[in-house]
Amino acid sequence: MPSPPPRRWSGALFALLLAGLVVASFASLPLHFGAFFTADALGSTAEFIAGFAPPEMASGFLMKTATATAETLAMSALGTLLALAAGLLLAIPAAGRFGRPLRGFVRAVLNVLRSIPELVWASVLLIAAGLGPFPGTLALAAHTAGVLGRLFADALENAAPLPEQSLRTNGASPMAAFFYATLPQTLPQMLSYTLYRWENNIRAAAILGVVGAGGLGQMLKFHLSLFQMQKAATVILAMLLLVALVDAISFALRRALTR
Secondary structure (H helix, E strand, O other): OOOOOOOOOHHHHHHHHHHHHHHHHHHHOOOOHHHHHOHHHHHHHHHHHHOOOOOOOOHHHHHHHHHHHHHHHHHHHHHHHHHHHHHHHHHHHHOOOOOHHHHHHHHHHHHHHHHOOHHHHHHHHHHHHOOOHHHHHHHHHHHHHHHHHHHHHHHHHHOOOHHHHHHHHOOOOHHHHHHHHHHHHHHHHHHHHHHHHHHHHHHHHHHHHHHOOOHHHHHHHHHHHOOOHHHHHHHHHHHHHHHHHHHHHHHHHHHHHHO
16 A cells, blocks of 8 residues: 655644634624523514514505615616626736736736725715615626626636637637637636626615615615614515525526536
8 A cells, every 4th residue: 555645734733723713703702692592682672573563565665665676686787797797807817818917906906896895885986976776786896896807817717728729729819719718618607606696786785775875775774764664574575585586596597507
């Protein structure tokens, strides 16, 4: 039998450091889990939840909720499409196809885009564009472009280089070799990333309404601030149904693409 490979202690040391970080986190934070299960806390929680029942079912309010639902869906879809286009354009130089200096610069731009949360983007853009779904859509597009651009760039860098090299050797132009050899390899992975980010943007679009970006989030903030719990319950149910619908559509599209 061959001798066993030499042991590397770096993995074990990293695991120990990670475990120590977890223990230190629990020890340093003032967590009071027992306060959640006191009689007063349970009674207050039950009273608060009971205020949401039954949900508001008036026809006029349901129509208003449906309009806000469509607005939230449109914000997420358009924001994801804009991010898809921007992420793909930024991913090509970020994958090193125009030299290492431009690769480093574009990856730094992508880091900035995705490091700033959607709520911060929306707060900044609301000052420039005013209230409404437009700044919310741009906020989703800016953050998601950074995420998708990084994922697309990694997928392009990890693609097998032999098909593109073969086309280049046979006289194909660099752009044609990229579109016919490298991009088809990574396209299913890119589409999967895009659909996953669309699911996330549905939830983010609902939250962006809290800062005045329209949609279901703005309705939820308004009714909760007035303690109109039954109307808030209807808005929350609309959010849950919308997320379930988009998850089902995304799952069906992924299955169709991977067959």
